[in-house]
Amino acid sequence: MVPTSYYLILSAILFGLGVVAFVFKRNIITIFMSIELMLNSVNLAFVAFSRAFGKSDGEVFVLFVIVVAAAEAAVGLGIIILTARNRRSLNVERVDLLKL
Amino acid sequence: MPILENLWIIPLLPLLGAILNGLLGAKWSKNLVNSVALGSTGISFVCAIEAVREFLAYYEANHKAWVKPFFDWIVAYNDARFGFDLQMDQLTVVMLLVVTGVGFLIHIYSTGYMAHEEGYYRFFSYLNLFMFFMLILVLAANYVLLFVGWEGVGLCSYLLIGFYFFKKSAADAGKKAFIVNRIGDFGFMLGMFLLFRTFHTLDFNPLFAQAATMQPDAMGQFGTLTIACLLLFMGATGKSAQIPLYVWLPDAMEGPTPVSALIHAATMVTAGVYVVARSHVLFTHAPSAMYVVAIIGCATAFFAATIGLVQSDVKKVLAYSTVSQLGYMFLACGVGAFGAGIFHLMTHAFFKALLFLSAGSVIHAMGGEQDMWHMGGLGKKIRITFYCMLCGTIAIAGFPPFAGFFSKDAILFAAFQHEPAGKVLYVVGLLAAILTSFYMFRLIWLTFAGEPRFDEHKVHVHESPATMTAPLSILAVLSLVGGWFAAPAFWGGKDYFAEFLSPVFSGEEVAGGDSAHQLEWILSGVAVLAAAAGLAVAWRMYSKSVRRGPSTGLHKLLYNKYYVDEIYQAAIVGPLVWLSRNILWKLVDAGIIDGTVNGVAHGAAGIGDVVRHAQSGNTRSYAVWVIFGALVIFAIVFWPLLHPAVVGGVR
Numbered sequence: 001m002v003p004t005s006y007y008l009i010l011s012a013i014l015f016g017l018g019v020v021a022f023v024f025k026r027n028i029i030t031i032f033m034s035i036e037l038m039l040n041s042v043n044l045a046f047v048a049f050s051r052a053f054g055k056s057d058g059e060v061f062v063l064f065v066i067v068v069a070a071a072e073a074a075v076g077l078g079i080i081i082l083t084a085r086n087r088r089s090l091n092v093e094r095v096d097l098l099k100l
Numbered sequence: 101m102p103i104l105e106n107l108w109i110i111p112l113l114p115l116l117g118a119i120l121n122g123l124l125g126a127k128w129s130k131n132l133v134n135s136v137a138l139g140s141t142g143i144s145f146v147c148a149i150e151a152v153r154e155f156l157a158y159y160e161a162n163h164k165a166w167v168k169p170f171f172d173w174i175v176a177y178n179d180a181r182f183g184f185d186l187q188m189d190q191l192t193v194v195m196l197l198v199v200t201g202v203g204f205l206i207h208i209y210s211t212g213y214m215a216h217e218e219g220y221y222r223f224f225s226y227l228n229l230f231m232f233f234m235l236i237l238v239l240a241a242n243y244v245l246l247f248v249g250w251e252g253v254g255l256c257s258y259l260l261i262g263f264y265f266f267k268k269s270a271a272d273a274g275k276k277a278f279i280v281n282r283i284g285d286f287g288f289m290l291g292m293f294l295l296f297r298t299f300h301t302l303d304f305n306p307l308f309a310q311a312a313t314m315q316p317d318a319m320g321q322f323g324t325l326t327i328a329c330l331l332l333f334m335g336a337t338g339k340s341a342q343i344p345l346y347v348w349l350p351d352a353m354e355g356p357t358p359v360s361a362l363i364h365a366a367t368m369v370t371a372g373v374y375v376v377a378r379s380h381v382l383f384t385h386a387p388s389a390m391y392v393v394a395i396i397g398c399a400t401a402f403f404a405a406t407i408g409l410v411q412s413d414v415k416k417v418l419a420y421s422t423v424s425q426l427g428y429m430f431l432a433c434g435v436g437a438f439g440a441g442i443f444h445l446m447t448h449a450f451f452k453a454l455l456f457l458s459a460g461s462v463i464h465a466m467g468g469e470q471d472m473w474h475m476g477g478l479g480k481k482i483r484i485t486f487y488c489m490l491c492g493t494i495a496i497a498g499f500p501p502f503a504g505f506f507s508k509d510a511i512l513f514a515a516f517q518h519e520p521a522g523k524v525l526y527v528v529g530l531l532a533a534i535l536t537s538f539y540m541f542r543l544i545w546l547t548f549a550g551e552p553r554f555d556e557h558k559v560h561v562h563e564s565p566a567t568m569t570a571p572l573s574i575l576a577v578l579s580l581v582g583g584w585f586a587a588p589a590f591w592g593g594k595d596y597f598a599e600f601l602s603p604v605f606s607g608e609e610v611a612g613g614d615s616a617h618q619l620e621w622i623l624s625g626v627a628v629l630a631a632a633a634g635l636a637v638a639w640r641m642y643s644k645s646v647r648r649g650p651s652t653g654l655h656k657l658l659y660n661k662y663y664v665d666e667i668y669q670a671a672i673v674g675p676l677v678w679l680s681r682n683i684l685w686k687l688v689d690a691g692i693i694d695g696t697v698n699g700v701a702h703g704a705a706g707i708g709d710v711v712r713h714a715q716s717g718n719t720r721s722y723a724v725w726v727i728f729g730a731l732v733i734f735a736i737v738f739w740p741l742l743h744p745a746v747v748g749g750v751r
Contacts, residue, residue, distance in 0.1 A: 023723050031719075096717030 007048035014041035028080050028090045035076075039069050103147050104154040107186045108170055110200070111239065113144040114231035121228065125221025134211050137224035141207050141231055145200040152197065155188045159603070165189035167241050167305060174244070180296070187241030187304060191604045194442055195238040195374055198449045202366045203231050205571040209457050210358040212567035213464060223263060223356065230256035234367050238374065243292050243302040246375070250288070250339065253368045254281045260363060261355040273351040280348040284338015291331030295382075298324050308381040316385040329382050329389035332375060333396075340372025340426045342400045347665055349423055353415040357460030360415060365422050365456050366449035373429040373445050377438045380605055384436065394434025394518070398525045398532075401427030403662075405535035409542070410658045412648075413470050414459050417543050421496065422452055424532060428511050431529060435522060437514030438605045439598045443586065444511055446597075447503035450582045451495035454575035458489035461564045461572065462547060469554065472546040473648050479548035481561045484569045486548050491576040493544050497537035498631045500624075506583030508533060509624045510595075516623055517616070530630050537634025545642035590621070 018038035025031055043062045050058025084090055103109065117140030125133045158166050166188040174182040188196075207227065214223050230253060237249025254277075262274030292302060299307045317323035336342070341349035352364050363369070376383060376393060383390055401424045408420035425448050432441030463470055465482050479486045495502035498509070512533070516526040563569070585597035651659050660666075714725075 019727060023720055023727070026720075092719045095719065 004048050004052040008045055011041045011045040011048065014038075014044070026091050026093055028083065028092055028095075031092065032073075032076055032080065036069065036073070039065055102154060103151040104158065104166065104188065105168070107151060107168065107188065107239065108184075110144050110147050110151065110196070111232050111235035113140040113147070114228040114235065116140055118225045118228035118232060121221050122225035125225060128221065130215070130220060133221045133224055137228055138204075138207050138211070140228060141200065141204045144231070144235070145204045148196050148200040151188065152193050155193065159190075163603070165305065165604075169241075180300070182242055182244040182302060184245060185241035185303065186239045188239070189604055190601050191374075191377060191442065192238055194446055194601070196235070198446055199231070199234050199238060199367050202449050202453050202575075203234070203362060205574055206358050206362040206366070206453060206457065209361075209460070209568050209571040210356075212565045213358055213460055214356065215565075217356070219263070223260075226256055226259045226263070227359075227362070230260070230363060230368070234371075237371055241304055243295065243304075243307075246378075247288065247292065250335075250371060250375075251285065253363070253371065254278065254285070254339070257281075257352070257363050257368055260359040261352045263355055263359065267354070270354040273348075273354040277348040277352050280345050281338045284335045284345055286334075287331045287338075288335025291328050291335065294324065294328045294331060298328070304378065308379075311381050311385060314385060317388065319387045319391075322388065323386070325382055326386040326389045329379070329386040330392060332379055332382070333372075333389060333393055336372030336375055336430075337396065338372075339375075340369050340430070341423045342372070342396050342427060342430060343403060346400060346404065346423045347668060350416055350419040350661070353413070353419050357415065357456060357463060360419070361453045361456035361460070364419065365452040369422065369426060370429070370445045370449065373426065373433065373441055376430065376433045377442055377605075380433075380438045383433070390434050390436065391521075392434075393430050394515075394521075394525055397427045397430025397432075397434050398515075398528050399427070400424065401431060401532040402528050402535070403427075405532045405539065407658055407661050408539040409535060410651075410655055411539075412473050414462065414472050414475075414543060414547060415456070415470055417472075417539055418452070418455055418459055421455075421536065421539065424536060425452065425496070427532070428508065428529065431515060431525060432511040435515050435518040435525065437511065439601045440507065440510035440514050442601060443583075443597050444507035447495070447507040447579070447582045450575055451492045451502075451504055451579040454488060454492040454572065454579050455496065457568070457572055457575065458485050458492060461485040461568055462489070464564050464568070465561050466554070467559055469559070472543065474554050475547045475552075476550045476554070477548070477552040478561060482563045484563060485572065488569075488572040488576040489548070490544060491579050493540045495579040495582075497540050497634065498533055498627055500628065501580070501584070501587070503579050503581070503583035505624070505628070506586040509620075509627050510586060510598075512627055513620050513623050516619070530626065533627060534630045534634045537631040538638045539634075541635050541638035542642050545638060549643065590624075 015038050018034045018041060021034035021037070022031055025034065043065055046058035046062045046065070048058075050056060050062075080090070083095055087094055117136050120136050121128075121133055125136075128136075155166055167185060169183045169185040172181060172183045174180065207224075210223065210227065214220055217223065233249045233252025233256060235249070237246055237253060240246035240249060258274045258278040261277050262271050264270040265274075295307065296302050299310050301307050301310075311325065314325065317326045338345045349364060349369065353360055355364070383393070404420045404423035404427060408417050408424065411417045411420060425444070429441040429444050429448070432438070432444060461482065462475070462478060462485060465478065465485065466475060469475065491502070495504040498505045500506075512526055512529050515522050515529055518525065585600070586595045589595040589598075657663070
């Protein structure tokens with residue numbers, strides 16, 4: 001059986017990649033995807049713990065995270081579309097003012 | 101219907117009248133307002149008579165005061181209970197009949213006097229409200245309920261003095277009355293607190309029963325009872341306009357004249373006397389407090405009379421006269437003759453209400469003129485008013501067989517017999533009686549005698565309507581016969597008034613014997629001579645030439661009321677205003693309080709100014725901050741787990 005620590009290390013690596021991408025990328029879509037990556041790395045950790053302790057709490061939590069992520073994706077993509085329409089750009093550097 | 105068992109109905113009726121007139125009166129016709137106001141007080145008066153009849157029957161059978169708790173008002177576990185308890189004893193009977201009877205007459209009079217005034221319904225609403233609170237005051241069976249009435253009549257007094265609130269002088273006079281009364285009420289409340297602390301109750305009967313068993317304070321000793329009595333008396337000096345708090349009453353004459361008659365002569369201002377008489381058990385156990393009451397009363401009687409000598413406003417003369425007569429009542433209480441004090445309270449209610457209402461009738465006839473130097477010669481034109489006012493004047497001056505003679509005589513007689521300083525009190529009281537007779541007859545001559553000193557073509561003098569003259573006539577009759585209860589005492593009979601009150605003031609009346617009887621004849625002869633002397637001087641000075649001389653020297657001092665208002669202004673009001681303006685307002689309020697609030701706001705703005713640079717609008721820098729924050733929290737949470745020793749070996 002694959003030890004739990006492997007899953008956790010993989011989860012940490014994915015999370016770290018997400019963080020780095022979130023900070024350094026300029027494209028809004030990429031940043032958005034990195035957020036999804038971080039969420040899913042946490043999901044992986046949850047599932048791993050759930051299996052290690054033999055309890056279903058983690059799995060339930062994962063379902064919640066997926067639901068919230070879906071909702072977030074709906075709102076987030078809406079914002080991205082409007083931003084892109086109004087500013088003709090997907091570069092976050094240029095989205096630094098609340099008004100046009 | 102047994103009224104006594106439902107005694108609350110007597111105060112409730114005027115309250116209903118006040119509510120109805122106050123809420124709906126604006127849209128009603130004058131007749132409807134009249135019928136509500138007069139109906140409620142009239143029925144209340146009839147109920148009072150019936151209640152008194154029932155009480156006397158009850159007293160015949162049980163020989164004790166009638167008390168009934170109607171409902172609990174304040175209950176603090178087993179420590180304290182103050183209820184809406186009403187009480188009826190002989191003292192209440194006198195007060196109740198005076199308040200409802202004279203009050204009803206003055207209501208009738210007001211319908212004529214106020215007929216052409218704005219805010220007719222408002223006036224009657226206030227007047228009925230006053231009746232409600234005054235009845236609560238006299239019927240209350242504990243100090244707390246009494247205090248409700250006490251403050252309530254103060255409120256109504258304020259409202260009615262300031263009835264013409266668009267006049268600045270009237271609004272100011274109302275405020276002055278209210279504020280000066282606050283000072284007295286402060287003492288009254290402290291007195292109540294002290295009594296509660298000592299006796300653990302404020303109900304009259306248990307409290308007085310306990311107090312009666314206490315050792316009286318020695319003369320000059322300031323024990324609990326003495327201090328409590330002095331504090332209660334402080335309240336009385338405010339409400340009953342005694343030195344040093346009398347200054348509001350003369351100004352209160354800004355109110356409509358029926359108000360002056362009802363509130364500032366017959367009923368409210370006598371509340372202080374009533375409280376002292378009601379608390380007589382406490383006062384007789386505190387001889388020092390009794391002396392203070394006697395001296396203040398005597399001094400006020402004389403002092404106010406001297407000011408009354410030279411006033412030119414007819415109502416001001418009567419106002420100072422009221423202050424002076426209240427002084428007599430306190431003098432009586434102070435020398436232990438509570439019955440005589442209450443007797444004078446009753447006769448004074450009759451003749452002073454009569455005098456005020458007659459003065460109102462004169463003012464009505466003169467179209468609003470109040471200055472006696474602009475009157476004169478009115479005797480022939482308004483005959484009924486003239487004769488009524490003359491009755492009142494003879495009564496207050498103390499000529500037999502009018503009411504004032506008997507009550508004033510009883511007071512001076514009691515003062516004379518008082519040891520050790522009674523003779524001094526008697527002489528000062530007698531001097532005040534001379535002055536009283538003088539200023540009252542001066543008023544009569546200036547107003548009714550001589551040639552008119554006004555333009556007869558402009559002022560159309562007319563007799564008042566029957567609604568005004570009828571109450572005047574009734575009060576004139578009462579001023580004549582009101583004192584006859586005490587008359588048989590002169591022929592070796594009984595003083596029926598004193599005997600009626602004796603269950604309340606048992607054992608505290610001045611005892612009379614044969615020698616005392618002889619003395620009473622002599623003293624009353626002296627009192628009549630004193631009144632005659634005042635009359636003679638007034639006749640000499642004012643019956644022929646009535647030119648107004650220049651005001652100099654003593655006259656100027658008296659005319660300006662000893663500059664007491666100015667002294668208070670300089671000594672108390674001025675420093676207080678200065679303190680409020682410079683310390684409390686400019687330093688404390690504007691400096692410290694506003695400074696703190698504004699400082700916090702400025703501080704917040706300053707900090708915001710510094711940290712706003714963190715909000716660059718750059719999304720990725722925010723992300724870095726988020727990560728940084730997450731790391732810090734992570735560190736705080738997991739640091740102790742990595743080093744268990746740091747937190748003392750958690751698991």
